[in-house]
Amino acid sequence: MTSMIQHRESFLANIAKQLGRSPKTELPRPTWQYQPQDRVLKEATQDELVEVLIKQCANIHTDIKISSTSTLPQDLQAIVDHYGGQSVITWKDERLKDYGLSPLMTEQWPQANIELYEWNAQQPEENIRQAEKANIGITISEMTLAESGTAVLFSSKNRGRSVSFLPEKSIILIPKSTIVPRMTQAARWISEKIRRGDNIPSCINFITGPSNSADIEMILIVGVHGPIQATYLVIEDR
Template sequence: MDNPMKNLGTPKDIFLESIRDCLGKTEGHPLDQRTNLMQSTDELKQLSSDLRINLNQHLDSLADDLSVSAVARGWNVHKPANVEGILEHISEIAKKWGVTDISRSDQEVFSEYVIDSGISDLGCNITTIAQNDSPEDRTRLREAIISSGIGITGADYAVAETGSIVILPRKGLSRLVSVVPAVHIALVRKRDILRSLDDVFLLRRLDYHQEHDMGSYLNFITGPSRTADIEQTIVIGVHGPKEVHMLLLD
């Protein structure tokens, strides 16, 4: 008699292995499934400090690892040397897509790399989606994002292991900048590169202990939007950007 359980779907180990393959994660030693949530704030501070010291000692190799994994996930990776290089890439992408409207998020990286006036000089309209936008501005800003052919964001973290960037929750409509336009450009500083997803969650646990605003989600972006139909045919750009660019900055 046939086993009635054999047709109940994909076995758990095969399913998880498939996810690891899709994320580009290599097989390692089994981990304790229980997350240590009882660490003290001081312990987390020490672990985070040790992590930062280690990461800062390997910035170049981490950037190389991120480049390789990001390209494998469908990112177009560029390494501009300065603001002029950033604007050159934006200009090329805008011309390729025939874009005149661009929106960007309001993140720290744009104070360090000032690009707004340069984008205007390219003949493009640039809209900043501020974190403290008022309800009255929401409709206008939403329409600006929808009309934008390019959305530009920073990255709170980038994960070398998976080729992902991480955008933390912010007030307002900033998340839409990375999701709605057909092209997403992410400015990634080397000092924001982490080795693995474990590093992300360590830093977020510390944020929680320090009573930071955690929001309700983490936005992981690993290449362009991919959607599979029932026949497992992959379609690009149905529920997000069709093309993504990662600009690695020193």
Template sequence: MTIKNRDSFLNNLAANLGRPRRTESVERPAYSVSPQKEAWKDATSEELLEVFKEQSIKMSAEVEETTEENLPSLIRDLIVREGNSVIAAGGERNDLYGLTEMYEELESRIGEVHIYDSALGKENQVIAERADVGVTFSDVTLAESGTVTLFNDKDNGRSISLLPKTYIAIVPESTIVPRMTQSMQVLREKEKSETEKTPSCVSFITGPSNSADIEMIKIVGVHGPVKAIYVIVRDS
């Protein structure tokens, strides 16, 4: 990525602030306490899993548990239960978890099965809008808030989790971390890496869309999927 006109922009900004332009780096302060790093830091993976499940249910999400071996059949049954069409994220994890063959077999049973294809551009959004179900993997999962984190890229557009009536998040147990702090650390490492790509967008999803703006009455499905299902894949 090439940054154009940076110097002229920064010079003009400094001039309007009435001071010389700063060219030295800013030293990061050394904080005496870091409470954001303390929450759940000593929790075991089993304890984090239980926290995530409890919080997800509070956020009106349905929670399922399965093994890697049984994941394809469970996802297939959930899709059939929830509707007649599905849009799913692409990428190598579909092959890794045995979902590619399941999606191919599912095409003969329901109305439409679409794997997100960046070559189709905006057409993916049109398909997502009419889909009953959207399926993605969670890249980092936040136990404290019952949140799945999606690193959106060419195989995993935002529309998959935003436009269908039901959203299914596949949550590998290994992705569960205490809270937002750890997801930011993962992103920071991606940014510093010379081999990994930084996602074009990051989506944080905590249960189905809802709002209690009017008289504190909670309404689900206001601006997104009416139902969210988290499928936890237990580590072997």
């Protein structure tokens, strides 16, 4: 789903007038003398970033498995079995087919009594009902931050955000080529897309492992407002 901002210029001009100021439509970007945010893991290779991600996953209570395009169906099946199977909800995403997962999901899972539901933009209420009762939600990360172990999920009409937080368990597919050092690169990437005029979703989720809360007496509680278990499945896509 895309959104448009209407009457923005007149709205801002009216605010400026009420404040007694001349309207400004664009602010100059600052030039910083020092940019330490760009130096962290700057020279790291993709393999080195994967190692950083693996270490961080241990800190955020997230399992991680390295796969390849040829073994992905078997590796995904192993995780689904580990999580108890039962029911799975996925986005309606062509990348799942491109990764060769269609036979697994549409043929093998029904035979194994694993219920599959694919997000349907025409059935919003049913989508939520299915996400609430699903045991496992499967999504795909657009970009993954090695330093913090954070997956970046882009929502759309076919990629409901409920898939990543209503099921008890979450599996996030992570193309290895999309792993970057940290938030610096993700923010720059999104900013560049906006500057080019690309359509970006109104909801971008930065997910760091399963749901965690330690607000009360600094006691860690997992699963308060989201999945209680999460696995990152890194795909060697190059």
